[in-house]
Amino acid sequence: MKTNRPKINVPWEPLDIIVDLISITLFILMLVYTIMYYGDLSGSIPTHFNVLGEADSFNDKIYIWLLPIIGTVTFLLLFFLNTKPHIHNHMVNITKENALKNYSFSTRxxxxxxxxxxxxxxxxxxxxxxxxxxxxxxxxxxFMPIVVGISIGLPLFILVYNKKINKQ
Structure with a gap:
């Protein structure tokens, strides 16, 4: 994908480091927790939950590895994508003047x-x-209302904040 967008390094701020460290820690804890208790699992574990948070589907215990593995791969892919903010989908035309603030926001x-x-x-x-x-x-x-609420509220916040930082 070729663009004429400026390629700049976005400096890491303390909040960026903290957020990434928390994410990494959670995925490491998931892997460690799975290793610690894998032997204690019954042959069948819950693999799906209904809206009320009750388990409604079960599978072999080997499936316990899916979330830690998928989560770790997702983290690594998004972490790598974060090193290339010039290829992110931005809602404004990126110029040398507005690149840093838009790239910083996008990586955040x-x-x-x-x-x-x-x-x-x-x-x-x-x-x-x-x-x-x-x-x-x-x-x-x-759980479900909070996840849905954040999934709707976060994009709305992103739209409003992006307009605000690009008003100038």
Whole structure:
């Protein structure tokens, strides 16, 4: 993909480092947690939850590795994409004058997307492992409304904030 957009290095701010470290930590904890308790899992673990957070589909315990693996691969792909902000889809024409602020915002959005994915996967994974170990754990009815609310609210915030930073 060829563009005439300027290629600049976006400096990391402390918040960027903190968000990435939290995401990495969550995925490492998921892997460690799986290794620690894999032997304790029953042969069948929950692999799907209904709107109320109750397990409604079960599969072989080998499926417990899916979320940590998919999450780690997703994190790595988005982390790599974050090093190339000039190829991101921007809502404005990128010039030398506005590149830094738009690239900074775009990379920050990807970092928080990674964090959002890590948190969701970690919660679901924890419940899957605990249910697989025979513990009475439930995601609960609060989980889905929060995920949907953030999934709708975050893009709206991005649209409004992007207009604000490009008003000048």
């Amino acid at each position: 959005v990807l970092r928080f997307t990674n964090l959002f994915i890590a948190i969701i996967f970690a919660i679901i994974h924890y419940v899957m492992v605990e249910k697989g170990r025979g513990n009475a754990t439930n995601i609960g009815g609060w």
